[in-house]
Amino acid sequence: MTVASEKSIFFQALDIESSSERAAYVQQACAGNENLLTAVCALLRENERDVNPVDRPLAAFLPTLSPVGDEEATDSRFTPGTMVGPYKLMERIGEGGFGWVFVAEQQSPVRRRVALKIIKPGMESREVVARFEAERQAIALMDHPNIARVFDANVTETAQPYFVMELVRGVPLTEFCDSHQLDMPERLELFVTICHAVQHAHQKGIIHRDLKPSNILVTLQDGLPLAKVIDFGVAKAIGQSLTVRTIYTRFTSMVGTPAYMSPEQAAMSTGDVDTRSDIYSLGVLLYEVLTGSPPFAPDRLQSAGFDELRKIIREEVPPRPSTRLSTLNNELAGTVAVNRRLAPETLASAMKRDLDWIVMKALDKDRNRRYSTAGAMAEDVSRFLMDQPIAARPPSTWYRFTKFARRNKVVISTVSLVAIALVLGAAVSVWQAREAIRERDEKEVALGEARAAEQAANEARTELEKFNDRLNATTVLLASGRANADAQRWPAAYEAYTEATNVLPKYFLVWLERGGLNAKLGRWDAAATDFAKAVEIGFPIEQAELSGVPQLLFYAGESAAYKTLSEELKTSDKNDPMAVAARGQLAGELSPADAARLADRVEQMLSAIGDADNPEATHEPKTKHRSYAKMFYGVNLYVAGWAHLKAGNNERALQRLKESNGANWFGRGIAHPLIAIAHHRLGNAEDAVRSFEQSQGLLDRILDESVAQSKGSPSIPWIDWVEFLINHREASIVVKGHTPAIDPRIRQMQSFAEATVAD
Template identity: 75%
Template structure:
């Protein structure tokens, strides 16, 4: 095993070490992680020393002379042109640009190949503050795992010391553009908005505030024909009660964080320490306002032309019009050109908003954050109540609210009345409580006495039932032993009688039904065997019992499809130590998807190759190799059947023909499968010839069974029943019809019944 498989990579150890604040703990972690690899220890230690320096390549731009060009948005640096490599990622095209970073479509080359979005700091922008914010964004996204939030795949540093991270490539369009271009109805917009609320709620639960929610940071794409929203760009995210980076993010004095049109009043106050999750609730309210009306509460043009102080005043003090009011005041020219026209008839959204949507939106946009929704999840729940025609929590002030305002105005009178009422209530309550306690104590004593009597009766009944069960269990053990002994001596009537009596003594034991079902199968009494196995399936038994007794084959041949599917589902999920070929055989005998069959075929081929290797090796064999060597013919047969089900007919034909030369009890049962393989490959003549050989094999086995006056041939009955299943399938595939009824089967049934009757 190589060192790369036992020791973590240099990058992984370096990033984990950065999260440890204590120098002693960090040093001890690095020493243990690098183990005895002195070269790796030196490399990681050098990275940590460079990171801890006050002045390092990251804090000092390596391309400061390119800053004017970078700020103008022109990409002239050949290091980041299409085709350039950043770590294992090849840049394809630039798809986005922020204040300090670029976003590229990148093709990952190793260890897997996939498309992703790679975000990297622009050359010339590597200040400590920018790098800290960049690392904070990466850490914020990495903390979250939600289907509506873009995921982080990887992170690293270029050869020129520029940090980058790789995240999920979202092929979508901004939220409002998607809704408008697809003419989504209000209900569809609200359903989509609920998923965004859940994503924001997930971020809040992880301790992350986005602080810049807007349509361009919420991309929508179609997944399985349904819209899927992805929240991106946590570049100005803030952590709650934790550190997103080992570096300090310093927000400059008199600087605002966020986009003005979607900014909460507390963000406009520029007190970043006072911003909490309810700031994102306000931004969600702005998004909902825009989805319903086609514009933000405050027109972006007005905010752009306003001075700095005026902009802050508008956001903090002015109350926006209600959504329904905004729609009703649109003049005819605006209605024809605005996005409202895409919502449906103008009266439809306005009527709906006047009921409850106005209250939901305005509660989310409340200037006092204490009056907003407490969580994004609460906002989503209120929208779902609206969609389900249920009362919303953001309804107008209730009677209780009006009463509390009245109480504040009449404190003296209400206080006096309250004291008198409280005294009366306390006195009455005390009397009632004392009476109830006395009644409760009496009832508890009577109940305890009744429970004690019931417990005594139950204990006596349980003791009697246990004694009875032990007697029946001992009796069943004796009967099963007698059944096995008689079956080994081919005293079929005595064996069947012992098994049948065991089913009467202990009918809830799966073992007795399996034992009698196996006896019936050995004699060729397929229907009776299937009935016994169905009983065992209904009771429930260890799955390896079904695999070793051929239960799936009997159930399928007898047409007991419900019991077969139940057993097959457990067989696929089992993690037992049963030989793999037996497990695969139970699955392959029925219908199976090509993908699952291909997996089983690969595993069988690995088993066959290991068996071959073990033949030339002098070392000890493991359990699977020992089984494979003993049952090499069975493994060839199962591998061929798996290849046939997977559609690899050439390999199936090769393995199945090998079984005809292997030394195993079921030699010859692969003939109908060979006919099917030839037919699938278009070899019509070979298919007919192989089917005729299968028919000859069937005739020989039936004649042999009749000559022996027994219900089944000399080969194992599991092989015989599978041959009958596949011969019937080959007749349908090659000949176009099911095989004709053969009177010899009826004669064998008579022999089998006669063997039981003595």
């Protein structure tokens, strides 16, 4: 037989008027469970008291505390001068529901003043001791500059638990803000630090459950406000017990301060309280810091009956902070404005709409709509302070409508039926009207479409004729540019290409050709800009110039065009040598597996070419020129070495790269930096340095020759030159451990290049 819960037995017993029948029911329902029987009987006795928390207002049964410092209310064992362990009590500064707080002086091992909290004599119930131990362990778990630190914990000779914590000489949060007249940004910055402290506690698995101004003390440290969160006396662990004893909250009690209590706390379901309960309390704190009062007046909550209090907290939506400020009377508005260093007439307008959204999001009755963490709330406030968009947003129109619909189901149903009838009637009328005029309009529409088609055809024909004229003019200009370039009449060639870009700017070939001229002259930034324009227009990747475009775009920092080209090359299925070579230059964009597949394809090409020095052994058509075969063989050796290096096949890469340096081709020697990288990966430190020095020597020789001859481009093709510079820079980072500075000789070459075009 399943035994009912303590709560269900208690409520069922309340419905039985006869004492004897009630007792018999409880005995039967508990089914021999002595602990359950004891708990239910205790609840029934509490309910029969004249003063109980269910039938009387909360204020009626709040304990009446003696004024702080009233020595008659303090046990004689704990008067000033009494020693508690190594701590000498100085004065009592606070009193809670179950404990006293003293200023004490630690005698050893160091002398310092501390705050000592001890359970009141006669209140050592299991629940109170458990709460005290929870507070002690909760604070001990945390280490944050905005949370009071715990120094010690022990029991007195009379077995009363106490703990010793940092003595915070501060004032409550709201009192500090008003007394120091902090403006809105200063208050928000201070609030952000409090959010971070609460976030730290949540990360340690602790919910405070009683965040309020008196539990956040603020003092000045080095001239700046420093907030300290104190009093974790009602804290509970998230998902686990803090002590070996059970911290049990009776379902007829509410833990926390009503003005700062979340709706789920007011529901008195302890298993339903999580970190978002503290988010609600932070929202109340922010509301009070901004407006000078909490959302619900404490006097109203204290005078309300128990059920009315719970209803206010759980169901009533408070006014927005801006609305609260706009409704203050003149005297109170003047005080609030002065405390925030504002003119009274600007008080309401000073509350930005974003602050309304932040506060109301934290105060949402539905905790799923609050901030998920205290850190998220702090981040939103920080975004507001930096004039950035905030994450909080007002409830959508649909969300507000669904809430309204739930409250007014009958009205909504009636209005909906009427609206549907009206809409259907209007729809039928409109349909009939449209059918009546459709036939009349068909001929006019058809005639208009025919006229529009004729006009479009005429415009297209005219545009095509204009395009043909521009294309013919562009062809002439491109031919002129090539002829002048072949004759090394650089200014005339550049002028012809530039004119072609003006005549037909959407034609990729004009940008490619001018980019090639700029690259040949050493004007790499201008060439990269032209190539990027060609990529933007969408030129075919099979263009012969493609083998050099990727390197130049990468070297000049045209990242967007380089990325676009990379994606196109990856998906290219062409087997022509230039496309394969281009993919080789972009191996850095490939995964090791893709690079390995690329290396295999180039190796197949090398096998097909055979020995370039033995034309009889090659598989190329005999019409191929022998020097072309040798040149192409060197290129593919280099590309194969590159791909092997990117795939992690360092030994094979080293072999192919060395072979490419030995082959007789126009880029001979540019593999030195890649050889240095391969040696470095294989652990050959000396060989890596030696290869890098060879790379540096080649760089110096080319630069010195170009500067001596006042040339903007080196003696080797510009494609190989850019490739070499990129790899030399990477080798310097890998082998030498630093990025080389731009060589001043390169800037000299660039000035020579500009002068070449200007001449």
